[in-house]
Amino acid sequence: MLGTNIQGYLVEKLLVEGNLAVDQEFYLAVTIDEGAKSPVIIASNQGGIDIEEVPENRILKVHTDAELGMYPFIARNIVRRLGLGLGSQHGKELVKAILATYQVFQEKDAVLVEINPLVFSGEKIFAADAKVIIDPDARFRQKDIPYIEDQTETEKLAQDLGVSYVELKGDIAIMANGAGIAMSTMDILLYYGGTPANFMDVVGGTDTETIARSLEILLAKKPKVIFINIFGGSTRCDDVARAYAKVKKKDPGIQVPVVIRLVGTNQDEGWRILQECGIEAYTDMEEAAAKAVELAACICASR
Amino acid sequence: MHMRQQVVLVKGMVLMAIIVNQNTKVIVQGITGKQGSFHTRQMLAYGTKVVAGVAPGKGGITFEGVPVYDTVQAVLENHQVDATVIFIQAAIAKDAVMEALEAGIGIVVVITEHIPIHDELEFISYARRKGAILIGPNTFGIISSGKCRIGIPPNQFFIPGPVGLVSRSGTLAYEIAKKLAVAGFGQSTAVGMGGDCVKGLTFVEILKLFEADPETRAVVLIGEIGGDAEEEASVYIKEMPKPVIAYIAGKSAPPEKQMGHAGAIIRGGRGTYQSKVKTLSMAGALVVEMPSEVPEKISKLLA
Numbered sequence: 164m165l166g167t168n169i170q171g172y173l174v175e176k177l178l179v180e181g182n183l184a185v186d187q188e189f190y191l192a193v194t195i196d197e198g199a200k201s202p203v204i205i206a207s208n209q210g211g212i213d214i215e216e217v218p219e220n221r222i223l224k225v226h227t228d229a230e231l232g233m234y235p236f237i238a239r240n241i242v243r244r245l246g247l248g249l250g251s252q253h254g255k256e257l258v259k260a261i262l263a264t265y266q267v268f269q270e271k272d273a274v275l276v277e278i279n280p281l282v283f284s285g286e287k288i289f290a291a292d293a294k295v296i297i298d299p300d301a302r303f304r305q306k307d308i309p310y311i312e313d314q315t316e317t318e319k320l321a322q323d324l325g326v327s328y329v330e331l332k333g334d335i336a337i338m339a340n341g342a343g344i345a346m347s348t349m350d351i352l353l354y355y356g357g358t359p360a361n362f363m364d365v366v367g368g369t370d371t372e373t374i375a376r377s378l379e380i381l382l383a384k385k386p387k388v389i390f391i392n393i394f395g396g397s398t399r400c401d402d403v404a405r406a407y408a409k410v411k412k413k414d415p416g417i418q419v420p421v422v423i424r425l426v427g428t429n430q431d432e433g434w435r436i437l438q439e440c441g442i443e444a445y446t447d448m449e450e451a452a453a454k455a456v457e458l459a460a461c462i463c464a465s466r
Numbered sequence: 467m468h469m470r471q472q473v474v475l476v477k478g479m480v481l482m483a484i485i486v487n488q489n490t491k492v493i494v495q496g497i498t499g500k501q502g503s504f505h506t507r508q509m510l511a512y513g514t515k516v517v518a519g520v521a522p523g524k525g526g527i528t529f530e531g532v533p534v535y536d537t538v539q540a541v542l543e544n545h546q547v548d549a550t551v552i553f554i555q556a557a558i559a560k561d562a563v564m565e566a567l568e569a570g571i572g573i574v575v576v577i578t579e580h581i582p583i584h585d586e587l588e589f590i591s592y593a594r595r596k597g598a599i600l601i602g603p604n605t606f607g608i609i610s611s612g613k614c615r616i617g618i619p620p621n622q623f624f625i626p627g628p629v630g631l632v633s634r635s636g637t638l639a640y641e642i643a644k645k646l647a648v649a650g651f652g653q654s655t656a657v658g659m660g661g662d663c664v665k666g667l668t669f670v671e672i673l674k675l676f677e678a679d680p681e682t683r684a685v686v687l688i689g690e691i692g693g694d695a696e697e698e699a700s701v702y703i704k705e706m707p708k709p710v711i712a713y714i715a716g717k718s719a720p721p722e723k724q725m726g727h728a729g730a731i732i733r734g735g736r737g738t739y740q741s742k743v744k745t746l747s748m749a750g751a752l753v754v755e756m757p758s759e760v761p762e763k764i765s766k767l768l769a
């Protein structure tokens with residue numbers, strides 16, 4: 164197995180474990196119930212299979228209060244409800260396992276700690292397989308945890324700029340300021356028959372330099388058209404226009420047609436700068452999107 | 467203006483707009499920072515009653531005529547306060563939110579993005595125990611048009627009117643507010659629910675407040691892929707007398723990819739665009755495919 168490729172990941176290391184005699188299997192997880200706004204402990208005495216396949220009435224869900232935290236009595240209640248005697252060796256081991264799992268969840272800023280199966284082998288308990296996901300927003304205080312990046316090179320470049328970027332398969336590159344409007348921009352392109360090449364959110368408040376470098380990321384992917392959709396709040400329209408002017412100056416022969424929709428903070432100055440570059444800004448995002456799709460289609464036809 | 471004459475008096479109180487109004491006294495935590503100082507100016511320009519600011523170590527100075535204190539407690543010794551807005555970096559935001567809640571402030575608006583989710587769970591739980599309204603995190607804030615703006619939305623598109631607006635996204639809310647304003651429809655209040663996985667105030671609570679507000683005649687709900695906030699909202703919309711128009715961003719978003727917001731991700735087949743549109747439509751909400759359709763629908767509803 165070493166050196167082989169599994170779903171795009173190179174197998175660099177193998178962990179070899181001793182054979183385990185399995186007497187009983189459990190499912191145990193601690194995760195976050197977003198709707199309930201609290202952590203939830205999920206347990207079942209039907210371990211070893213995907214939890215989605217376990218019937219609902221065999222799954223125990225116990226919510227905790229993030230502020231109050233975890234207590235041994237919560238674990239004792241879970242063990243009792245799973246049908247184990249609290250005086251038995253297995254019962255005691257399971258209480259300890261639940262407390263330890265919760266501790267990992269809390270101390271390591273996990274959004275999921277899943278042990279499946281949790282195995283009784285003789286008197287002892289083993290975590291035979293586990294999956295842990297750490298909150299990326301807590302990386303600053305979880306420095307000892309190795310982090311697996313599931314990103315393309317371009318996505319990494321964008322992340323270093325502080326820009327959200329997701330690669331897609333279409334031919335119209337987009338840049339927008341805000342996650343919602345960036346998604347909406349993709350959807351509108353699709354509505355008019357175009358296909359987005361990416362998702363890009365150059366979060367509010369970015370400066371000329373960041374926007375210019377983000378634009379260069381888009382250009383490097385050689386899309387048919389670039390569609391910039393900016394509704395200036397804390398992002399200033401003049402910064403965006405200056406970024407375009409800067410990139411254009413560096414590479415006067417930008418071959419990719421650029422459609423820019425620019426409204427909001429400092430829009431007049433933004434429009435003036437773009438006019439100097441020979442570009443007329445759009446004010447309506449639907450109209451601009453339709454234009455971008457039309458341009459992409461023309462390029463298709465002429466090739 | 468016509469709307470202004472329709473002030474409804476209930477028990478001697480002006481009952482227009484939700485959560486905040488022209489009398490709301492606001493403090494800014496992090497008033498001397500880049501975002502805090504910029505938006506304090508904007509809030510003052512909009513007419514918000516900013517009574518004080520907090521910046522540990524800078525107590526005693528004034529900023530734009532607003533007195534600055536070292537701690538929230540010090541503010542409360544000198545001023546009456548209804549609401550606070552948090553412009554504090556993610557790593558230490560929990561401390562500031564807890565400080566405000568512990569001091570007994572009833573409305574806490576958390577602008578900060580990228581706060582670790584475990585911190586969010588803790589202060590959301592504490593807010594619930596203190597009976598405080600927590601808006602966000604990762605929100606543009608709340609704006610009761612012409613009365614009070616707490617947060618970061620651009621001032622010019624929020625004019626008084628009959629439409630309640632609630633959104634998971636900032637820029638997309640501004641976009642739709644602008645389209646409504648151009649068509650002659652202002653907003654009673656616009657609330658940013660926030661883009662993270664867990665939120666303080668949710669769709670259902672905000673919809674209930676709009677239902678009870680005599681100024682609000684229809685509600686625009688702006689959702690996006692990920693989580694099940696829209697599905698939860700649908701349960702209430704089914705029995706809500708006032709009309710709800712919904713727009714959901716992310717129709718073209720690929721699964722298992724985070725689209726800018728921490729909460730905007732389709733995981734394991736859950737949180738899809740199709741699920742949200744179907745559930746909302748079945749509950750009686752008018753779901754539109756394009757942001758530009760919102761003003762037309764509002765115009766028909768309120769004609």
